[in-house]
Amino acid sequence: MNEQLVNGPVSRETLQKLRIYCDLIRRWNPRINLVAASTIDDLWSRHIEDSMQIVGLAPSTPAHWVDLGSGGGLPGVVCAIMLQELAPSCHFTLVESDKRKAAFLATCKHELALNMTVKSERAERLEPQRADVVTARALAPLPALLPLVARHMADDAVALLPKGKNHAAELEAARAEWQFTLASHVSQTDNLARILALRDIKRV
Template sequence: MQFDHQDVSRETSDRLETFAQLVRKWTAKINLISRNTVGEIWDRHIRDSMQLLDLAPDFDHWADLGSGGGFPGVVIAILAKEGSARPKFTLVESDLRKAAFLRTAVRELDLDATVLAERIENLSPLNANVLSARALADLTTLVSFADVHLAPTGTAIFPKGRNWREEHRKAQEAWSYSLSPVDSRTDEDAAILIIKDIKRV
């Protein structure tokens, strides 16, 4: 199913708008998103995050690393409430102020999500079916995180900008994996990298 602001349920649409308002409010105090993009929050951040759910396999545990302002983790957790399944979400954010924001969003939006205010390197393996990270690190680093925190048959979904091919080339020096790039619907220069079968070279 492809999600858009117009074709989700009223309840989900309301939750997404409530979340957008929370992001605007907190961004005035802490740097959740660039203040230059606050006016474009739906296209630049929410819809950009929504498209990831269409690319994910069935899952019961989705982990989002460096969740920051809740993109994509909180957005996906909101959308997932529409289905009959009740997957759990783990949102990892080492910045204590951003983690406080995430906990506020989870509570106010009634999401089945746990916020871990820890450094990714210090976490025990999360064993997630799906792992995401947006604007967090280079692909080599992200694949190393996925190697630790994905379940054996899990899938990593990483949105990347125009330099993704170069990042992929460098990552292959240390890692072997299957890659399926998908064009972003919200940025013609960007791609979403779907990665599986990770092994160290």
């Protein structure tokens, strides 16, 4: 596993927890398919680093961070590990309707002592969370994702949404029904991908 870090150095404790998390994914993945089997050998670069870079785009001291459709905890668990030292009071809520994946996330919370709640519910049915950071990775195209994201954002919140090479088309489609303030950041792990930072999301 190549543990080069796109965000610069992290503490020994944080790195150790990220390694433990990788081991948990490898142990559970054959049973519940947390990540594509074709990417398991590149787990660090394809998934861990890709999630770590989101922390650098978030407010420095968030209070409540919600990750929608968390799946195997990408980026939610990775960000929670990173913020244990950077913003220890930040509480994470990971939303995952698949009961088996939610059980995996609960194991991560216990094994890694994370400041985190796991909600095994659908994002559209969960009571509004009023979070100041909302993330979602590989959950849905932007037009379908924005209603879920906007539901759980506080008034001054930011949504940090990793998107692949089709990000421009997704943005164009979303603007037919939504208005928002956008900052688009080139991914540090894929120069065709972007992390979209959206604020003030409102239906047109």
